[in-house]
Amino acid sequence: MNQSIQSTRREFLATSASGLGGIALGSMLSDDGLLNANTVSDPDTFRNLQTHGEAKAKACIFIFMAGAPSQLDLFDPKPKLNELDGQKLPKALTEKARFAFIQPDSATVMGSPREWKKHGESGMEFSDLLPHLGTVADDLIQIRSMHSEEFNHHPGQLLMQCGVSRFGMPTMGSWLNYGLGSASRNLPGYVVLTAGRGSSGGSTLWQSGFLPSKYAGVPFRNQGDPVLNLGNPKGLPPELQRAGLDALRDLNDRKYKEIHDPEIASRIANYELANRMQTAAPELVDLSGEPQHILDLYGVGRKEPQGNFRGSLPGLQTYDTFAKNCLLARRMVERGVRFINIVHASWDQHSNLDKELQYNATAVDQPVAALIKDLKQRGMLDSTMVVWGSEFGRTPLGENRRGRSGVTGRDHHPFAYSMLMAGGGLKGGLTYGETDEIGWNIADKPVHANDLHATMLHQFGLDHLKLTYRFQGRDFRLTDVGGKVIEDWIA
Numbered sequence: 001m002n003q004s005i006q007s008t009r010r011e012f013l014a015t016s017a018s019g020l021g022g023i024a025l026g027s028m029l030s031d032d033g034l035l036n037a038n039t040v041s042d043p044d045t046f047r048n049l050q051t052h053g054e055a056k057a058k059a060c061i062f063i064f065m066a067g068a069p070s071q072l073d074l075f076d077p078k079p080k081l082n083e084l085d086g087q088k089l090p091k092a093l094t095e096k097a098r099f100a101f102i103q104p105d106s107a108t109v110m111g112s113p114r115e116w117k118k119h120g121e122s123g124m125e126f127s128d129l130l131p132h133l134g135t136v137a138d139d140l141i142q143i144r145s146m147h148s149e150e151f152n153h154h155p156g157q158l159l160m161q162c163g164v165s166r167f168g169m170p171t172m173g174s175w176l177n178y179g180l181g182s183a184s185r186n187l188p189g190y191v192v193l194t195a196g197r198g199s200s201g202g203s204t205l206w207q208s209g210f211l212p213s214k215y216a217g218v219p220f221r222n223q224g225d226p227v228l229n230l231g232n233p234k235g236l237p238p239e240l241q242r243a244g245l246d247a248l249r250d251l252n253d254r255k256y257k258e259i260h261d262p263e264i265a266s267r268i269a270n271y272e273l274a275n276r277m278q279t280a281a282p283e284l285v286d287l288s289g290e291p292q293h294i295l296d297l298y299g300v301g302r303k304e305p306q307g308n309f310r311g312s313l314p315g316l317q318t319y320d321t322f323a324k325n326c327l328l329a330r331r332m333v334e335r336g337v338r339f340i341n342i343v344h345a346s347w348d349q350h351s352n353l354d355k356e357l358q359y360n361a362t363a364v365d366q367p368v369a370a371l372i373k374d375l376k377q378r379g380m381l382d383s384t385m386v387v388w389g390s391e392f393g394r395t396p397l398g399e400n401r402r403g404r405s406g407v408t409g410r411d412h413h414p415f416a417y418s419m420l421m422a423g424g425g426l427k428g429g430l431t432y433g434e435t436d437e438i439g440w441n442i443a444d445k446p447v448h449a450n451d452l453h454a455t456m457l458h459q460f461g462l463d464h465l466k467l468t469y470r471f472q473g474r475d476f477r478l479t480d481v482g483g484k485v486i487e488d489w490i491a
Helices: 003-014 020-031 079-083 153-162 172-180 202-206 238-259 262-285 292-298 318-334 353-377 449-459
Strands: 059-066 116-119 124-127 140-147 190-196 218-220 339-345 384-389 393-398 410-413 417-423 430-432 442-444 469-471 474-476
Touching: 059 153, 059 172, 059 318, 059 353, 140 442, 140 449, 153 202, 172 190, 172 339, 172 449, 190 318, 202 339, 238 262, 262 318, 292 318, 292 353, 318 339, 318 353, 339 353, 353 384, 353 417, 384 449, 393 417
Parallel strands: 059 339, 059 384, 140 430, 190 218, 190 339
Antiparallel strands: 116 124, 140 417, 384 417, 393 410, 469 474
16 A cells, blocks of 8 residues: 555544544534534634533632641630540540541540631621631631541642542642633633642642643742743843744644644643733732722731741741732632632641631631622622632641640541632522531531532533543543532522
8 A cells, every 4th residue: 555545544543533533523512512613713722611501600719728727716616625625535436537646545625715706697607816707707608517538638638629639630720721711811711829838739739630731720929920931031022932932833733733632732822821921910910000998908018927837937928928819819800810729828737726826817817808808899709709728627636746745736637627618609698517516527418529519610500520521541520429519508
């Protein structure tokens, strides 16, 4: 057989997914409502899928408190803890539990010094460390019955962000942008803002996994260049940069036509997006146009408390950084960013709980409440989902780690913890779920991370069972093999 005919036949068979096979696949996807003309018209256009149902939310701001805040000192008051302070729990309760550091045979209950107050018409309870969040109680869902199977930070953080505690999996922001596409041409669909010392999960918490890389989170900074290496080197004129990008695009396009690797299309899209971001990103992080009353609302410019705290590092202005991150999140939603992940670390308070928790709570309380108020006054809260949470909670027992004297903190506790949600078509003023009298186990309405994810996707018009991606021979999804939509949360 003629070599050219052989090559042509081999090319046809090897790339049929992009040829006749692609036409057939496209027809099937169109019949299922999963593909339209915008999906394939331009490799630089992100997916623009039809939703499975009505979409009430358009953007999500996920505020991740890495390290696990103490729900018993912030959201879930347990007077019984103070009654039992210093006493041991029944062995039947602790013998099957896994702890990171606690020695269960000698551990005792640790009470809480916090004072509690009911807020709003709903009477939602917060401790004295969160006075600002109390002012938006009627806009919040307070979930007291979260649970996890992971008791160490990195696996727990992966579970919350990726739906499973394994490396190499896409995060919820990647899934959301894969399902809906980006609503902004000049900014990424998925942006990450950080404050404090950094989470133990690091960049694995905003990876795209096996999804194309254009769905990965892009870390932004709120001072200097918004994205590292985004600006042109000195002396490089814009026209020369454009010529270089055009040459790269041509080379990548040729390679794509040969092997049809979707990652090459992602590479082309990422280069072009970076070029457009050179104008859009600096404008985004420039807060000089914000009125002073908005800056004051968020707490921009707040002074950092003196001392060394786990929620920061010497020299970092964490209070100011976190306030700016919340304001930037609102500005990103206005400009079409689909998913913003604000990560603050660390809340891993095994000791000095009172001092450390007060520092962290004060850092985030005002800016998060301001974000909700600001979105609401602009008419954006109904379409913007705000989530506040972590990987697990803290124990009712005080930590008695070997080699340490005194008990001043709490260990990891996956069996019951709390989270907050607002906006995006969800109810306000709802306290959901209940724990037992010491906060050890869930007494009513348990919620797993996969249930949270399923409900979040539902509010974006996506069915968590249908939003899948075939990889290594099977269909994967954010909720893996679990998850259910919690109808009680939906307005």
